[in-house]
Amino acid sequence: MASIVVIEDDAGTLMLVRSVLSKEGHEVATASDGAEGLALIQAVKPDLVVSDVHMPGLNGFEMLALLRSQAEFTALPVILLTSLQERAHMRIGMTTGADDYITKPFRPGELREAVLAQLRRREKQAEMQKLATEAAVRVAVEERTHNLSRLYEQRLAKALSERWPAPGQAADDEHLSDATVLFVDIPVFPELAQALTPDELTGLVKRFYGSAGDTVYLFGARSMQFVGEGLLAIFADTSDTESVSHSLRAARAALGLASAAHAMTQHLQTLGSGRRALPAFTVAMALHHGPVTLARLKDPLHDAVGQLLPMGETTVTAMQLQRQAQALGWPIAASLSTVRHIAGAVRTGRRGLVRLPGRPAPFDAVELVALTR
The missing domain is CATH 3.30.70.1230 (Nucleotide cyclase, GGDEF domain)
Structure with missing residues (x-):
């Protein structure tokens, strides 16, 4: 199974994502903000990243831009979690380098399908x-x-x-x-x-x-x-x-x-x-x-x-x-x-x-x- 880093500042959402992915057999490492998550990615070098957009300090878009600026992570699959409904915000995520996004609130099945889609690329x-x-x-x-x-x-x-x-x-x-x-x-x-x-x-x-x-x-x-x-x-x-x-x-x-x-x-x-x-x-x-x-x-x-x-x-x-x-x-x-x-x-x-x-x-x-x- 895959190594996945999850970045989420909301404890309830973090627990849900970790539980869903762990039940699928994935190895999950977690962080509660963008800066901590970026450091974790550099240390773990995962197969996939799941990150919230709105976080204190370094938000999801900023974390993703810094991640894509590093050559070794240019093609690392990233799925964004966002409660923003506007198409413009979804476009920012995709043009910054995201591979997919999930809108909150989401069902466990949506998360499983999005992760599976990236791993089957x-x-x-x-x-x-x-x-x-x-x-x-x-x-x-x-x-x-x-x-x-x-x-x-x-x-x-x-x-x-x-x-x-x-x-x-x-x-x-x-x-x-x-x-x-x-x-x-x-x-x-x-x-x-x-x-x-x-x-x-x-x-x-x-x-x-x-x-x-x-x-x-x-x-x-x-x-x-x-x-x-x-x-x-x-x-x-x-x-x-x-x-x-x-x-x-x-x-x-x-x-x-x-x-x-x-x-x-x-x-x-x-x-x-x-x-x-x-x-x-x-x-x-x-x-x-x-x-x-x-x-x-x-x-x-x-x-x-x-x-x-x-x-x-x-x-x-x-x-x-x-x-x-x-x-x-x-x-x-x-x-x-x-x-x-x-x-x-x-x-x-x-x-x-x-x-x-x-x-x-x-x-x-x-x-x-x-x-x-």
């Missing part, structure tokens, strides 16, 4: 690797049915590149000197479109991207929008996300989406009852960092301000790299420079040189497998 990652291998076998067939989608993405990437704004072009454009771009696509979408009814397909896509939108938002995305059946998200440092780099938050979001895709495969099995087997629900993602401009689009007919559109070479490269991730059978591909930004916090798999349109030299890409620990 490696098992889920292994399952995703298996799904990725199976997806590679279908690449040749999927490529033919995906021609229209590829053509659309290539035209969009070309348009984004050509519209890179000059300095001072628009006062309301936002120029990010360094940001991480995450692009997510569903490779099996054409197969699903043929196998499911329109209502079933709509419900499936809404269910996945509803979860995806929450995941991307909680990890502090600066901007996100849909491109066909894909999702484009931009992560950048802001005042409430400085304790965790934008590249690491983007990587956490990508791994969360990979787990969500696995859950969608189980949902597909229920839809496939009584008919031929449906394909596994897979996603292909890519991460790349660099300068990004969020251009404010306007309606020239009505002079209305529209959405922010990510533009520039960094965005184009991420979209092109996602196509290569799909061809290689990697659920998540990242540029080597992005992986170096978060070295020590993530575990990588295969590495390869890939050809991207418009680049004379091969591009160094790495498969992102999991967070460390």
